[in-house]
Amino acid sequence: MFSKTALLTVALALMASxxxxxxxxxxxVPFTKRSSSMKNTDGTFNADRxxxxxxxxxxxxxxxxxxxxxxxxxxxxxxxxxxKELAVLPSHLIKRQSEPLTNIDDDIEWAGAVSIxxxxxxxxxxxxxxxxxxxxxxxxxxxxxxASKSRYTASSSSTSAKKNGTFSxxxxxxxTVSGPIFTDTVSVAGVSATKQxxxxxxxxxxxxxxxxxDGILGLAFPALSSMNQDPFFFSAVAQRAVRAGExxxxxxTNGSELYLGGTNPAxxxxxxxxxxVDASAGFWQIGAARAFVGxxxxxxxxxxxxxxxxxxxxxxPDAVKAFxxxxxxxxxxxxxxxxxxxxxxxxxxxxxxWHGGKKWEVTEENFNLGETKSGSGKCVGALAGQDxxxxxxxxxxxxxxMKNVYTAFSTDKKAVGFAALA
Numbered sequence: 001m002f003s004k005t006a007l008l009t010v011a012l013a014l015m016a017s018x019x020x021x022x023x024x025x026x027x028x029v030p031f032t033k034r035s036s037s038m039k040n041t042d043g044t045f046n047a048d049r050x051x052x053x054x055x056x057x058x059x060x061x062x063x064x065x066x067x068x069x070x071x072x073x074x075x076x077x078x079x080x081x082x083x084k085e086l087a088v089l090p091s092h093l094i095k096r097q098s099e100p101l102t103n104i105d106d107d108i109e110w111a112g113a114v115s116i117x118x119x120x121x122x123x124x125x126x127x128x129x130x131x132x133x134x135x136x137x138x139x140x141x142x143x144x145x146x147a148s149k150s151r152y153t154a155s156s157s158s159t160s161a162k163k164n165g166t167f168s169x170x171x172x173x174x175x176t177v178s179g180p181i182f183t184d185t186v187s188v189a190g191v192s193a194t195k196q197x198x199x200x201x202x203x204x205x206x207x208x209x210x211x212x213x214d215g216i217l218g219l220a221f222p223a224l225s226s227m228n229q230d231p232f233f234f235s236a237v238a239q240r241a242v243r244a245g246e247x248x249x250x251x252x253t254n255g256s257e258l259y260l261g262g263t264n265p266a267x268x269x270x271x272x273x274x275x276x277v278d279a280s281a282g283f284w285q286i287g288a289a290r291a292f293v294g295x296x297x298x299x300x301x302x303x304x305x306x307x308x309x310x311x312x313x314x315x316x317p318d319a320v321k322a323f324x325x326x327x328x329x330x331x332x333x334x335x336x337x338x339x340x341x342x343x344x345x346x347x348x349x350x351x352x353x354w355h356g357g358k359k360w361e362v363t364e365e366n367f368n369l370g371e372t373k374s375g376s377g378k379c380v381g382a383l384a385g386q387d388x389x390x391x392x393x394x395x396x397x398x399x400x401x402m403k404n405v406y407t408a409f410s411t412d413k414k415a416v417g418f419a420a421l422a
Contacts, residue, residue, distance in 0.1 A: 026242065026262035027189045029112055038311060038369050038382075045370035045380040048093055050312075051337060054386055055172035056207070057310050057396070058087040060131060061388050063169045064224045067132070068282050072223050076281045078303060080392025089172040110251060110258065110308055110399075111213050115187045116198065117157030123150050123214040127258055128309030129249075129284055129409060130396075131218035132225040134186065134232055135167060138179055138200035145204045149214045152200040159194070160184045167199035167226050175205040186232055188217075191242055191260050193235035197227045216309075219247060219409065223282035233260070237411055245411035249308060251403045252421065263417075268406035272417035275354045279414050283307075286416055288355045289395065291315075293326035294348040302393040304352070306407065306416050310398030312369070312382040314338075319395070320385030330381075333372055338385030341378040344371060352401065360418055366403050 038053065040046050065083045068076065114125040116136065123136045137146045139153040154160040161183045168178035179201035186196040201215075222230050230238065237245040242261030250257045250267045257267060275286040283305045290300040299319045315323070317338055324330040329343040350367055351359035362382075369380040382400035390396065408417035 026244065026246075026248075026264070027191055027260045028264060029189050029258040029260065040370065042374055043370055044374055045333075045339075045372060047334065047337070050334075050339065050369070050380075050384075052089065052093060052172075053311050054314075054337060054384065055087040055089050057314065057398075058084060058386070058388055059170060059172055060309065061390055061396070062086065063226070064131065064220075064282065065389060067224050067226050067228075071225065071228050072280055072282070076223075076278075078281075078391030078394050081394070082389055084387070084389040086170055087172050088174070110249075110256070112188070112258070114217060116152055117184050118159040119157075120187065121150070121152055121156065123152075124212060125215050125217045126213045126309065127219060128216050128307075129219045129247075130305065130307030130309040130398075131216065132220040132222060132231045132282070133167065133227060134196070134198035134215065134217045135177060135179070135201050136198070136215035137204055138202050140200075140202045141179075141204055143204060145206055145209050149204070149208075154182060154184075154200065157184055161195070163197065165227065167201065169226070171205040171207045175207065176203055177201050177205050177208075178203045181227055186235075188232070189260060191236050193232055193239055193241060196232055196235050197225075197229035199227070219308075220284060221279045221282045223280055234411060236260075246413075247409045249402060249407045249409070250421065251308065251399055251407075263406070263408050267422050268419035269422045270420055272406075272408050272419045273357050274408070274410065274413055274415040274417040275357070276413070276415045283390075284409055284416050285394070286354050290353050291323055291395075292349070292351045292353065292359055293323065296326065298323045298326040302395055303391065304354075304395045304397050305390060306402065306409075307396055307398050308402060310396055312384060312400045313395065313397050314384050314386045314388055315395040316387060316392055317385035319393075320383055323383065324381070327381075331378075333378075333380050339369075340381050340383075340385075341372050342381055344368070344377050344379040347379075347381075352397070358418075360401075360405050362401055362404050366400050 111126045114123050137149040137151045139151045163181045165181045179199045183195045185194050244262045248259035248263035285305045287303045289302050289304045290297045324340040333339040333341040347364045351361040353359045367382045372378045406419045
């Protein structure tokens with residue numbers, strides 16, 4: 001199996017349990033980087049790793065659209081959005097995922113400790129702004145995949161309660177994550193939400209065999225929830241466990257941090273530039289975007305979903321083709337997967353802007369996925385042309401973008417904000 005490319009472990013700053021009020025300035029959750037980008041050890045691009053990452057991204061957002069259709073209705077879909085068929089990996093990758101493959105790291109995780117129950121049961125969880133549900137393995141899961149994970153025991157928690165319904169998501173190797181729905185107390189860095197809906201899954205996809213995380217905590221809007229319930233942070237805001245409905249992300253080589261209940265001004269400079277989102281659509285999705293190559297807009301008038309649970313960036317194939325058409329020396333690397341190459345070390349300034357705001361640059365360090373082959377002088381770009389199903393003018397900006405900026409996700413303002421890293 002594979003783990004993820006830039007796994008980030010977390011040392012959590014705990015609040016004093018006796019404090020009657022949430023912290024005045026929020027709670028910092030520092031991330032420590034253990035590995036780097038989507039490259040082989042020799043600096044070349046790993047095509048299998050990219051294919052696995054793309055399949056997981058497509059299937060995650062396929063599940064999001066299914067949930068959105070169920071919870072709100074298809075009328076909130078963007079033009080051209082549709083529920084794709086399940087992205088299925090080729091047989092050689094499915095076989096490899098069932099084996100311990102230490103060098104197959106598919107995408108970036110920003111992971112840390114989460115506790116569930118009374119007394120607390122501890123888990124290592126991926127924080128994902130591109131989904132809305134919390135799941136961890138159940139003590140009832142006895143598969144080989146679950147054997148290496150921390151597992152939730154409902155009978156050991158005095159605050160556990162079973163609810164109606166089930167949770168399920170499919171993966172490209174044909175396996176699933178599924179289980180019943182419970183409520184319990186969930187805590188992150190001392191920020192607690194009581195009666196929080198989550199799934200202790202009894203079936204865990206073989207995709208997670210060698211992945212060190214136990215589960216996923218979604219930070220998108222309730223409309224994307226398979227359980228049709230408030231995600232953890234929304235519950236924490238409603239229960240006044242934090243002073244502000246805002247999350248701050250710094251995702252970088254050093255000093256990375258998730259900030260609960262506000263933003264950390266020590267990690268960015270200048271004012272945050274906020275752009276509104278439509279909460280009913282479920283995603284942290286900003287409209288009126290432009291993609292610049294050098295000083296000129298190569299593509300304009302599209303939406304962007306800001307997703308910490310996706311490694312790279314994706315756009316509709318025709319739009320991405322137009323983007324690389326503005327990059328001197330660029331060409332197609334893998335037409336089926338939508339990857340392009342450009343001359344290594346000669347990338348023009350790449351940036352994104354919204355509603356006429358500041359241009360936010362993506363550095364070549366974060367754009368370069370590695371050489372096509374050793375010594376080729378051609379590097380694969382971190383923007384791929386893939387129809388994710390989110391809409392004909394919707395792009396997905398993952399960590400390749402977020403690592404360049406400080407990002408704020410505000411439930412109070414229903415907006416995403418960007419600022420320059422300090």
